[in-house]
Amino acid sequence: MSSEVTEMRKSRVAKSETHKRIIDIAARRFRERGLEGVSIAKLMEDAGLTIGGFYRHFDSKEALIVETVDRAFHDVDVWKTSCKDISEFIAIYLSANHRDHPGKGCAMGTLAVDISRMNGPPQTFFTRKIQGNLAYFEQCLLDESADERKATATTLLSCLVGAIAISRAVAADSELSDKILTDSKHGIAALLKRKVDALDRQVSATTTK
Amino acid sequence: MSSEVTEMRKSRVAKSETHKRIIDIAARRFRERGLEGVSIAKLMEDAGLTIGGFYRHFDSKEALIVETVDRAFHDVDVWKTSCKDISEFIAIYLSANHRDHPGKGCAMGTLAVDISRMNGPPQTFFTRKIQGNLAYFEQCLLDESADERKATATTLLSCLVGAIAISRAVAADSELSDKILTDSKHGIAALLKRKVDALDRQVSATTTK
DNA sequence: ATTATCTATAGATCTATAGATAATGC
DNA sequence: ATTATCTATAGATCTATAGATAATGC
Secondary structure, X not given: OOOOXXXXXXXXXXXXXXXXXXXXXXXXXXXXXXXXXXXXXXXXXXXXXXHHHHHHOOOOHHHHHHHHHHHHHHHHHHHHHHOOOHHHHHHHHOOHHHHHOHHHOOHHHHHHHHHHOOOOXXXXXXXXXXXXXXXXXXXXXXXXXXXXXXXXXHHHHHHXXXXXXXXXXXXXXXXXXXXXXXXXXXXXXXXXXXXXXXXXXXXXXXXXX | OOOOOOOOOOOHHHHHHHHHHHHHXXXXXXHHHOOOOOOHHHHHHHOOOOXXXXXXXXOOHXXXXXXXXXXXXXXXXHHHHHOOOHHXXXXXXXXXXXXXXXXXXXXXXXXXXXHHOOOOHHHHHHHHXXXXXXXXXXXXXXXXXXXXXXXXXXXHHHHHHHHHHHHHHXXXXXXXXXXHHHHHHHHHHHHHOOOEOOOHHHHHHHHOO
16 A cells, blocks of 8 residues: 555546546446445545546446446456357356356346345436347247247247346355256247247256256 | 323233334334335334334344334235235236235235345344245145245246336336236246146236137 | 545444343242 | 444445547648
C-alpha cells in the first residue's frame, strides 16, 4: 500500500481502458455476488484503483449498473455465435462449469431478480437484452407457426434460467444439483423434439445417460 | 413515536407470537426486497417493535433467515394442497397476480439466487424445501417411468421458476411480461401433454387464447 | 490549463451489544 | 427474580464528495 509508487493521471486512451476494466470487473462481481453484494470501493480495488476515481467514470452506482448490463450478457452472446446449434448452446448453458462460474455466465440467471427490484434504466436495458435472447431462440426453432416459435422460445428461456438458478441454490447437495441440470436437459429435449434447428442425435446425446 | 405509550415486557405466550410475527414479516420482505435488501431495524419497525429486541429472538440475521425459509415456502405449500390438480397450480403460479406480489409468492423465484450466494444452514434448509416441491410435481405426473417423472418434474420446476423471474425482470414492459407468463404456460402444456394427472381440457383452457 | 487518479472524510446505514425499564411469574 | 422489549450506541460498512497530486495535452 504505502510502499507502492502512487500512479497519477493517465492519458485519455488509458482512461477509456480503465473505464472498460471497471465494467469488466463489475460484470463479473455483480453476477457472482449480486448488485447489492458488491461495494464500489472493493470493485475499484479489484481493478487496481481506489474509490475516489470512480465518480469521474460514473455518476452513480446505478449508472454503472446500466453500463454493465451489456457486458454481463456478453458471455452468453458469445455462446450464441460460437455454438453450431441450439443443442450445443443448451449443453453449455446447463453444464456444471456454467453453474460453478456464475461470474462468467448468464446474466439472467444471476441478476434478473436483482434487476426486477430496481426501477428505471437498469430494468429497461436488461429487458432489451432479454428480448435479444428470445429472438435468438426463436430463430433456432423451425417447424411451427410464428406464435408457436415464440411460445417455445419463451419456455426454453424460462427453463434454462430456472434450472441454472435452482441448481446453484442446491449446490451444497452436489448430486441433486447435477441432477437438476441433466434432468432439465432431458425435459428440454422432449419439449424441443422436432421443433429445433439441430441434430436430434445431439440433443439426445447430451441428455441420455 | 414519542407520544406512544411504551409497552414493555410481555408474557412468554406473547413472546412466541412476536417471534412468529417477525418471521411472517421477514418472509414477506425478504421475498420482496431480497435478503440483503431488508435491514433488521426496518423489519422490527414493520413488526411494531424496535431493533433492540431482535437478538433475544434470533442469534443473528442468518439465524432469522434459516427460521424464515419454511414460512417463505408456505404460500406455495398452500397452493399445493388447495389446487385440485397441477394445471390449476400452474395457472396460479404463472398468473399476473403472483408476478405482482412476490412477497406472497414462491420463495424459489425470489430467493434462490440470494440463497445460492450463502453457504451453510440457509442453503441446506432451502434445498430441503426445493426437494419437497420436486416431490409434489413428481407425484402429479403419471404415464412414465420413475426416471421420466423425475426429469419432467425438474423441468417443470425450472420452467416455472425461470418464467416468474423473467416476467418480473421485464415488468416495465407489461405486454412482454404478460407474454412470458402465457407463452410459458403454453410451452409447459406441450411438455406435459399426456404426462399429467390433470384434465387436458384445463391445461389447454389456461394456455389457448 | 486540464484532468485521471489519489487520500481523506462526511453522512447514512447496518449488524450487533449494553444497559435500562417495566411487566411477568415464582 | 426473571425477562421481553426499549433506548442508545459502538464499530463496521457503504455511497458520494472535496480537495490534493502529478501527468497529459495544448
